[in-house]
Every structure is written in C-alpha cells, then in structure tokens.
Amino acid sequence: MMDVEPSSSSSSSAMQSSSDYSSAAIAGAAELFIAANGRHIVCPGDTITTETSFMRGHGTYFQQQSKDENEQPAQLTAAYAGIVERVNKLLVVRPLRTRYSGEVGDVVVGRVTGLGGKRWKLDINARLDGILLLSSVNLPGGVLRRRSAEDELMMRDHLTEGDVISAEVQSLFSDGTLSLHTRSLKYGKLHYGSFMSVPSALIKRCKNHFHDLPCGVTMILGLNGYIWLSETRATAQMQLNPNDEIEETSFQITSINARSNIARIRNCINALASRHMPIYDSTVVYAYDASLEFDVKALLQPEAIDKITAHARALADPGAM
Amino acid sequence: MTLALSRFEQEDIAAGVAANLRSDGRLRTDYRPFTVESGIVSNTSGSARVRLGLTDVLVGVKAEIGEPDQAKPTQGRFEVTVDFSSTSASAAAFDDDNTETELASAIARTLKGVDLSALCIVPGEQCWVIYIDALILVAAGNAYDVLSLAVRAALANTRIPKVEVSDDGHGRVELEVSDDPHHVTELDIRAVPVIVTLSKIGAFHIVDATIEEESCAKSRVHVAVDSKGAFCMVTKASAGGIEPQLLFDALESAKQVGQHLLSQLEATLKQEERALAMFPNSQRGFLTDLQSAT
Numbered sequence: 035m036m037d038v039e040p041s042s043s044s045s046s047s048a049m050q051s052s053s054d055y056s057s058a059a060i061a062g063a064a065e066l067f068i069a070a071n072g073r074h075i076v077c078p079g080d081t082i083t084t085e086t087s088f089m090r091g092h093g094t095y096f097q098q099q100s101k102d103e104n105e106q107p108a109q110l111t112a113a114y115a116g117i118v119e120r121v122n123k124l125l126v127v128r129p130l131r132t133r134y135s136g137e138v139g140d141v142v143v144g145r146v147t148g149l150g151g152k153r154w155k156l157d158i159n160a161r162l163d164g165i166l167l168l169s170s171v172n173l174p175g176g177v178l179r180r181r182s183a184e185d186e187l188m189m190r191d192h193l194t195e196g197d198v199i200s201a202e203v204q205s206l207f208s209d210g211t212l213s214l215h216t217r218s219l220k221y222g223k224l225h226y227g228s229f230m231s232v233p234s235a236l237i238k239r240c241k242n243h244f245h246d247l248p249c250g251v252t253m254i255l256g257l258n259g260y261i262w263l264s265e266t267r268a269t270a271q272m273q274l275n276p277n278d279e280i281e282e283t284s285f286q287i288t289s290i291n292a293r294s295n296i297a298r299i300r301n302c303i304n305a306l307a308s309r310h311m312p313i314y315d316s317t318v319v320y321a322y323d324a325s326l327e328f329d330v331k332a333l334l335q336p337e338a339i340d341k342i343t344a345h346a347r348a349l350a351d352p353g354a355m
Numbered sequence: 356m357t358l359a360l361s362r363f364e365q366e367d368i369a370a371g372v373a374a375n376l377r378s379d380g381r382l383r384t385d386y387r388p389f390t391v392e393s394g395i396v397s398n399t400s401g402s403a404r405v406r407l408g409l410t411d412v413l414v415g416v417k418a419e420i421g422e423p424d425q426a427k428p429t430q431g432r433f434e435v436t437v438d439f440s441s442t443s444a445s446a447a448a449f450d451d452d453n454t455e456t457e458l459a460s461a462i463a464r465t466l467k468g469v470d471l472s473a474l475c476i477v478p479g480e481q482c483w484v485i486y487i488d489a490l491i492l493v494a495a496g497n498a499y500d501v502l503s504l505a506v507r508a509a510l511a512n513t514r515i516p517k518v519e520v521s522d523d524g525h526g527r528v529e530l531e532v533s534d535d536p537h538h539v540t541e542l543d544i545r546a547v548p549v550i551v552t553l554s555k556i557g558a559f560h561i562v563d564a565t566i567e568e569e570s571c572a573k574s575r576v577h578v579a580v581d582s583k584g585a586f587c588m589v590t591k592a593s594a595g596g597i598e599p600q601l602l603f604d605a606l607e608s609a610k611q612v613g614q615h616l617l618s619q620l621e622a623t624l625k626q627e628e629r630a631l632a633m634f635p636n637s638q639r640g641f642l643t644d645l646q647s648a649t
Contacts, residue, residue, distance in 0.1 A: 147359070197361045198364070226363050226364075229567070287370050290374055297376065297379055297380035301379055301380060329380070331385055333380065335388055
C-alpha cells in the first residue's frame with residue numbers, strides 16, 4: 035500500500051526565503067520549463083536541473099554523478115513520471131498515475147471495506163483506507179444526539195461492507211489517513227446507480243462536484259477518481275426531515291431510459307480517461323454531445339473514442355488541458 | 356477476482372442484464388473490442404499480447420527439443436504455465452476459482468484436440484515441445500477468454516526451425532537444427548479453440564463480463580469453441596447452479612460468439628501482418644501505446 039516517496043523535509047521557513055535566489059538560476063531554469071504545452075514532463079531518472087539552488091520536493095532526489103563530491107554537484111533527478119511544478123525554489127514532480135492524496139474539503143466517493151471501533155473503513159483510492167467515524171455521520175433522531183453503545187452495535191444497519199457513499203474530507207490524521215464526514219444532506223449512502231473509477235489526477239478540482247446533467251443523469255465526480263452515476267430523482271426525498279430515517283425500499287431502481295444515458299455518460303468518461311483528458315462537467319457534456327451520433331455500445335470502439343475526445347478537446351478550456 | 360458490491364449495485368446490474376442493456380450499453384451477447392499485438396517478445400518462438408478492457412495478458416511460446424509423451428510417441432506436446440504478474444493482479448492470484456493452475460489446465464485441455472504429429476522428429480524419442488508461458492499483467496475481468504485469445508495469437512505467430520535428421524549408420528541419429536530465420540515451419544493452429552466464458556446473472560447469461568458483472572454472477576461456464584463451431588471443452592466454475600435450458604441457450608451463444616471471435620482474431624492478425632509489411636520499422640510492443648494515443 036505505501037509508496038516509497040523519496041521526499042525532502044521541505045521546511046516552511048526555507049520555502050518563504052524565496053527572495054534570495056539568484057535571477058541567473060531562474061533564467062537557467064526557465065529553459066527547463068519549455069516542453070509540450072509549456073510543461074516540463076519528466077520520466078523517472080531524468081535530470082530535472084543541474085542548478086544547485088533548487089530544493090528537492092516530493093518526487094525528486096539528488097543523484098550524485100561521480101564518487102568525488104567536489105568534482106560535480108549532485109543533480110536533481112525525477113523519481114516519478116509526471117509534471118515538474120515549482121513553488122519558488124522548491125521543485126516537485128507531480129505524478130500522473132498515483133493514488134489519491136487528499137485535501138481537506140475534497141468531495142470523494144468511497145466504498146466501505148470494513149467496520150470496527152466506532153468507525154467505518156473505506157476504499158477511497160488513497161494509500162491508506164479512509165476513515166468515517168461514527169461521530170461524523172448524521173444518525174436518525176437528532177443531529178446533536180450522543181452516540182450510544184447501541185448506535186455502535188447498529189452501525190451495520192447504517193452502512194455495511196460494499197456500500198458506496200459520497201463524503202467530504204474532514205481532516206488528515208498525522209499518518210496521512212483521511213478522515214471523512216457525511217454531515218450534510220448531499221453526502222451519504224448511494225443507492226441504485228453505477229460506480230466507475232478513473233485516475234484521480236484527471237479529475238479537475240471544481241466548485242461543485244455534484245452535477246445534474248441535462249440528460250437526466252446525476253454525476254458525482256469524486257476527487258479520488260471514483261465516480262458515481264445515477265438517475266436524477268426529484269429532490270423530494272432529500273428534503274425529508276434529516277431526523278427521519280429514509281426507508282430503504284423507497285428508492286427506485288434505474289429506469290430503462292436513464293440506463294441508456296448512464297451507459298453513454300460512462301463510456302464518455304472512460305473515453306476521456308483513455309485519452310488522458312481532464313474530467314469535469316464541461317468535458318463530459320462536450321463528449322456526450324459529440325457521442326449522440328453513435329450508438330451507446332459503439333462508444334467502446336477506438337474510432338468513436340477518438341472522435342468524441344477530439345470534439346471535447348477542441349471545445350474545452352485550453353487552460354485546463 | 357471479485358469486488359464487494361453493494362446490494363443496490365448488484366440489483367442494478369441484474370436489472371440491466373434483464374433489460375438487455377448492460378452498464379456500458381452492450382447487449383447480453385456483445386463482446387468488447389480487443390487489441391492484439393503479436394511478435395513483441397524478441398527471444399521467443401512466438402508471442403502475443405491481448406488487451407480487453409483493462410485486462411492484459413502476455414503469452415510467450417518457446418519451442419524446444421524434448422521427449423514425447425509415451426502415450427503419444429508420434430506427436431509433439433504442449434506445456435502450459437500461467438503466472439499472475441506480482442504487481443498488477445496479486446489479489447486475483449489468491450481468488451479461489453481463478454488460480455494460475457486452473458487457468459493453465461483449462462488452456463491445456465482446450466489444446467488436447469490439436470494434432471501435433473508434424474512436431475515429431477524421431478518417433479518415441481525426440482519431438483518439439485511447445486512451452487506456452489502466459490503472464491496475466493492485469494486481471495480485470497474475463498481472464499479465461501483473453502488468455503485463450505492470446506494463446507491462439509501467440510501460436511499463430513510461432514515459427515519452428517526445420518530439423519534435419521541423419522542416421523550415422525550405427526542406429527544413432529543426429530539432429531541438425533537450422534539457424535536460418537527463414538528456414539522455419541508454422542504451426543497448424545486451425546484446431547486451436549477460443550474460450551468463451553458465460554456468466555449467469557439473474558435468469559440470463561452474458562458473454563464478456565466486466566469485473567463488476569463477474570462479481571454478481573451466480574455461476575460461470577467456460578466453453579471452448581473452434582472455428583467449425585465444435586465444443587472442445589465445457590466447464591462450470593463457481594458454486595452456483597445453472598438451469599438445463601439456460602445451459603443450452605448459453606452453449607448456442609458461445610458457439611456464435613466463439614466463431615465470431617476467431618474470425619475477428621484472424622482478421623486482426625492479418626491486418627497487423629499487412630501493416631508490418633508496409634511499415635517494417637514501426638514501433639511495436641511495450642511503452643509505445645502512449646505515443647500512438649496522442
């Protein structure tokens with residue numbers, strides 16, 4: 035589970051002392067940052083810079099070229115395949131294929147993998163399982179109710195293994211575990227619908243990650259790369275008093291019309307992911323519009339994928355590419 | 356390899372199968388497009404890599420001179436091994452009904468009907484042994500079918516050097532193996548079948564199940580079909596039962612799907628051969644798909 039990250043202890047004081055690095059170093063570095071789309075793309079082992087004034091951040095390490103330290107200075111080398119990013123003097127390689135590393139406030143979609151000790155464990159595509167504490171969910175019968183031992187015994191009635199939920203990252207524990215919460219009506223257990231996963235780096239961070247698409251599909255784009263697609267329902271059941279328990283039988287299975295649209299959206303998202311395109315509401319809608327000339331299952335063919343992703347690429351915000 | 360799906364997801368998938376509209380828009384008997392690359396491992400007699408969805412299988416074939424099976428002294432023989440790549444498919448390797456040995460024995464069974472008398476060198480003493488080594492790089496559903504497609508593509512790609520047998524007059528034979536890359540024979544693979552796996556979900560069967568669909572299938576049947584439409588193997592995997600009528604329906608669709616797959620594989624290999632003849636220096640094999648994708 036744990037990826038070994040050759041990282042530095044990038045102390046914040048050093049990051050702030052940005053004023054003292056020489057302009058020559060910037061000029062030298064500037065050349066490095068010219069590549070495809072003005073981005074500096076590296077493979078593991080590539081030399082990022084021979085300048086010594088930079089600091090090594092995540093995904094980079096110093097490689098000694100010769101045994102004699104005085105002969106040649108160490109080169110800053112990439113440990114991941116990804117894009118070089120720079121914050122003042124700190125150089126970081128952001129990998130393109132990696133597990134999700136969360137931030138507080140992120141919307142994620144996760145699947146329950148276990149229960150125990152007043153918490154649910156969730157698969158959220160991160161290096162460690164996500165944690166949902168019993169105290170971070172809304173239980174029926176009052177938001178501010180004390181959690182009793184009885185509640186602890188009833189946890190499986192609320193969420194059980196295999197259940198998919200949407201949640202928000204509440205905090206990061208010191209070991210990097212993400213603690214989630216569902217204390218809002220928009221989060222919680224997901225019922226009938228379709229689950230899919232894409233590389234988390236492709237999901238664009240947006241203001242809103244819950245989308246009711248015009249074709250009658252509700253899409254939740256988890257920042258961890260997990261996506262939930264379901265039929266858009268009237269919000270009546272959302273407006274229920276949060277203190278009432280929602281009857282599980284009140285959920286309706288996906289209708290046949292919505293099923294075809296969900297399949298289409300699913301194939302569009304997979305098409306975007308297969309061509310390394312950013313995934314957010316606009317690109318999905320562009321791909322969907324272009325896909326309408328094809329049969330849903332024809333969207334699995336490479337020719338159709340090329341066509342709809344080219345359309346989405348042309349229309350999408352170039353800054354996001 | 357199976358996923359733990361929620362009750363709602365399982366019901367949703369089953370409802371989609373019942374409505375003949377699966378989660379990616381396919382009908383129950385639709386197959387996903389697959390890609391084949393053959394001849395991509397240089398130090399083998401033949402090799403192929405087949406990808407279907409995320410599932411990714413690499414097969415290498417090596418021909419070596421060995422002793423024939425005593426029961427069939429005038430034939431060559433196959434040796435099949437299957438390995439899960441330690442990084443990509445480790446969870447699947449521990450799954451009960453998808454183990455390396457079961458995959459290997461299923462492939463070995465499908466190859467039983469193949470006539471290997473052309474591989475005999477000295478009856479009862481020397482023959483060609485065809486080692487088929489498969490590596491499951493990613494197991495994300497439908498591993499049996501992809502594996503059998505890759506095996507067939509690799510065997511089609513296999514070239515065996517010609518051997519000169521000479522008698523030294525004292526009853527001993529000497530073998531001279533040609534090292535000319537053009538002085539080779541191809542394997543006759545017409546009788547090599549392809550496996551079609553049928554998964555039962557609800558009251559219906561589907562072909563080419565995704566990993567989600569496999570996870571909520573009650574039972575699975577592996578059917579090997581050759582190009583004439585004959586069944587070469589029928590095995591039921593997993594614990595659930597299957598109704599007699601459903602089994603007949605399943606075999607009928609396996610026949611159609613299997614023959615279609617074989618002709619599709621044939622066409623893909625021909626296309627690859629033509630492309631290679633036109634652009635002999637084109638980049639093939641691993642780490643080249645990123646360039647062709649962009």
